[in-house]
Amino acid sequence: MEKNPSIKCSIKNCRYHNQNENYCTLEQIKVGTHEAHPKKIECTDCESFVLNS
Numbered sequence: 001m002e003k004n005p006s007i008k009c010s011i012k013n014c015r016y017h018n019q020n021e022n023y024c025t026l027e028q029i030k031v032g033t034h035e036a037h038p039k040k041i042e043c044t045d046c047e048s049f050v051l052n053s
């Protein structure tokens with residue numbers, strides 16, 4: 001899959017990861033949170049993640 005040079009990502013076990021380089025292949029992603037009041041980087045999630053099977 002073609003990388004999207006605007007979205008860097010290191011999550012290699014995601015279906016949308018470009019395995020050769022650290023980029024996402026989606027045209028866009030959605031970032032969200034699992035916290036009520038996010039205060040740290042750890043509070044943010046890529047909600048477009050899908051486990052690479």
Ligand code: SF4
Pocket residue numbers: 007008009010011014015016017018023024025026029046047048049050
């Ligand atoms: S969908 Fe999210 S986690 Fe998956 S490769 Fe793209 S940016 Fe990374």
